[in-house]
Amino acid sequence: MSQFNLKIGPKIKAFRRQLGLQANKLAEDLGISPSYLNLIEAGKRKIDGDLLLKICERLNIDLSHLNAKSDINLENTISEILDDKLFEDLDILGPEVKDLVSTNPKIGKAIVRLGDILKKKDHELINKIEKISGKIVDNRKNSFPGEVISDFLQEQKNYFPKLEEFANKVFQKIQIDNRTRYLSLCEYLKTEYSITVKDVIPEENKPFSKIYNKQKKELLLSDYSSLETKKLHAAAQIAQLGAMKEVDYYLSKFSFPTLESKNLTKVALLNYCGAAILMPYKLFHTECKKLKYDLELLQNTFATSFEQVAHRVTCLQDPKLPGIPFHMLRVDMAGNISKRFSLSGIEIPRYGGACPRWNVYSAFTRPGVIQVAVSKMTNGEKYVCIARTVEKGIGRYGQAKSILSIGLGCDAKYAKDFVYTQNLNIQDKQNEIPIGVSCRTCDRLDCSQRAFPPLHKKFDVDINSRGVSIYVNDK
Known part of the structure; x- marks a missing residue:
């Protein structure tokens, strides 16, 4: 019996539930008995090729979705x-x-x-x-709602077609030379919703990025923010006023542990829709293919920020018009991961810092410069990873900005479609950087940068001998 066929049963069940489709109805559509479908979904019966194709067609998924790794992280x-x-x-x-x-x-x-x-x-x-x-x-406990957002996005593959549809309709009304301009967004808010956008300098000791006053019908945007940030806030405000029904639809499909995590996810979806207004799916997808995902050129084409573009390329998951499946993470100089999402197959740690060999950390040594690496995991899988720092904070003289690093990458098999590999020989082993997920789960015994011993290997300290790290003494 094919073990592969048995293991995809639970995945079929998960996709069916995401569509809100009853098992009896799916069985009827497939021409099989409900009991047989139950055995398939429980991983107790194998599936022949014809039935598997029918299931994929009915659930509107590609066969690759069932072949892919389940729950990447x-x-x-x-x-x-x-x-x-x-x-x-x-x-x-x-x-x-x-x-x-x-x-x-x-x-x-x-x-x-x-x-x-x-x-x-x-x-x-x-x-x-x-x-x-x-x-x-x-105040570390406040980070947990952010993990819920990551789980939500991961489950939905960071693709929300109803929000894409809304965003495209808005873009068709306000585009100028295939761009979404700030003044066009402000005019749309005024015309459609009677909302006046005001650029203001916040009072001393009362900083803010945006304030929406529903009674006064005003949207105040801080002049300390960049134009790209203002555009995203304005676009997200359009989503809040016009696409809340669609947002609530997606929120209703996920079980949130707290109201706080649900509200933060709502903000994430509004920002997703705002970014889709700035970078509409089909046009953005076309430019990505043409420019081979050159993030800085895409940034200039759509007049957005580097981080906004990095976010947006992870959203191209329409089965009819797919992009490269990327992973993305954002870290600070202390190693804290504030954003994480992965469709590439690479695993990103949930509770601790990632492997110090990841170039998302070395990017801090050369601020503003895109660094490229071929990362090889302990299981032999290879990924093309890029990283660059970005500045966040108040754009005012004398005020320090925080520096974050954005990491983006894909499976090495997509290298030919990724501009950052044009001067890189993927097959040359000398270009590979051996990495792990985190020290706890990595079994490499030749790493001098270990902060902890491997989780599944016995750790003994010998005062008379030492490997490349105090935590490695493999005899």
Whole structure:
């Protein structure tokens, strides 16, 4: 019996549920019994080729969606959770985690949710102790809603066709020379919604990026923000006023643990729609293909920021007009990951920092310069990764800006369609940089940059010998 065919059953069930399609209805459409479909979805019956194609057609998915890795970051995230001392006596190994994710991804997601709660409770306890001791309160617990946003985007593959449709209709009305201009956005808000956009300098000690006053019908935008940021705020405001029904539709399809995480995701969807107004799908897709995803040229073509373009290229997931499946992450100089999304296949850690060999970190050594690398994972898979720093903050003399690094990459098989590989020999092993996901889950024993010992290897300290790292002493 084909093990491959058995493992895609749970994926079929997940896609069916995303469409809100009842199992009985799908079975009827396929001409099979509900009990047989139940066995398929449970991974207890293999599927022949003709039936598999019919399932893909009915669910409006490509066969590659079923062949792809299930829940790209789930295995690594569960491994991170199981690294806790609470589970060390169970000796759970990597293959066991992989088997769980392949056969029961929903149980895997439940473990991640419990892991989030565990981490949050731990941080809350630390905060209470700090309050009692009089020390500054650590506000790390506020990062958790951001993880929910990442989970939501990952589940939806960062593609929302109803928002794309709305954005395209707006763009058709306001475009000038295939661009969305700031004044056009302001005029549209005034004409369609009677909203007046005002550029203002915030009062001293009262900084803001935008303020929408519903009663006064005013949208105040800070003059300390860049023009690209103002454009996104204005476009997102159009989405808030005209596409909230579509936003609520997508929110209703996901179980949010808190109201805060739901509201933050709502903001993310409004920004998604705003970016789609600035960079409409078909036109943007055409330019991406023509320019081979040259981010700086795309930035100039659509008069947007580097980070906005990097976000937008990850959204090209229309099955009828697909782009390269990318991964993207954003980190600060302390290694904190504030944004993460992956369709490329690369795993991005959930709770800790990523591998220090990733060029998203080395980009800080050359601010503003795009760095290119061929990253090779421990399982042999290769990715073309680029990284560049961006500045965020108040555009005013004397005010320091924060520096973040944006990482973007794809599977090496797309190298010929990615401009950043034109001077890079992908096949030359000397160009490969061996990386892992994180120190805890990486088994490389030749890495001098280890911060922790490998999770699934015994760690003993020998005072008479040392490998390339104190955490590596493989005999």
